[in-house]
Amino acid sequence: MEKQKPRAILHSDANCFYASCEMVLNPSLRNKPVAVCGSQEDRHGIVLAKSELAKKCGITTGMTNREALSRCPNLVIVPPRFEYYSKFSKLLHEIYGRYTDLIEPFGLDECWLDVTDSIKSPMEIAEEIRQAVKDELGLTVSIGVSFNKAFAKLGSDMKKPDAITEITPENFRVKVWPLPCSDLLYCGRATSAKLEACNITTIGKLAMLPRDIIESKLGKNGGMLWDFANGLDNSPVAHKDRRVPPKSISHGITCVENLVNYEEVEKVIIKLSQDVGYKLRQEKMCARGVSLSVKDEKLNYFSFQERLEKEVQDESRIAKAVCELFKKSYRWFFNVRAITVGAISLVPEGDAIQIDIFNDYSKDEKRKKLFATIDQINDTYGKRSIQPATVLDEKKMPQPKSTHSPENEFDNPISDIEVKLPGMFYRGEKDKK
């Protein structure tokens, strides 16, 4: 019997992505330590990303701007410009698209590629991609080349920046097994702590134990990690056109001044709900629940959620549910600094309509038409061209950074909204370690 050809999977990770984009956009930043940080004035002052040089000065992600500057006084701080980063991300995908249609993104700066069916060897393709990204975009990538996604991802972390690492069925025991378990995809802080408590410190140790022991300790996730450690990850790379329906949609802000009473909170919730409703309609999803997170002036953080009796899509209903949740759940000891409104337990629009003999569907239909019209006007004339009169005097939300112009392809009126896709939870956990 003919032995099945191993798959050829690449994982390409753009190095110091946000900071590198900024250096391409502004070449005078090259050779300076650069950090992309939330701005001081809307009080989001933490490091979101740093350049290679800044990293050498001891700058880490999540550090406050003040800490960063004290550690590296000549650090250049720039505000984030996500619209540009997503443009660069698209350009990276264009380069990957020269080799395959199986391109699965993992955040803005990382992608898996399946090049099994290509005539060129995977190492040849990786080398061409590395060079093309450098020549055409002025960015660098680290690429892992392997026979599955988990090892390809691991490979891209092994040598940085501007490097290629190959992990084969022959060499993975030598290359991968000495590494700590936390280097494995989806092995977050909590999981690696549990493994460490059992003295399972390396990927090799994990691989050598019987699978059911790991599974009994860590559940399904443990079995998956054991498969990864043994090179048995056979999850496919998705097609580039695959649309993953989001699991939740949320929008949050840190206010320019603390909110001192319920009326002010209500206005911010209404405005945030508008953005969530807009995005829900774009995604053609309805929410079966809402979530609310609140950060008070002492930086205490609270988060609440609630299921709804009926699916919602329109913002007035979301706002109403979230306001009620706030009144019911938030105990006002301190003023409010930041609020996030979320739509959770999302279902596709079509699935959401339940037959209910008491429901007046003509009213629902009218509301739908109304919101479609409002969205159209806001798309054409700019976000919040139409909004409820009750929020017109709202002044504590940060002003949008740029004015909307429909001609500008970089300008996405909803770019500051977070859409959580399945799997992104793991990424967050991984990044925090």
Ligand SMILES: [Mg+2]
């Ligand atoms: Mg990266």
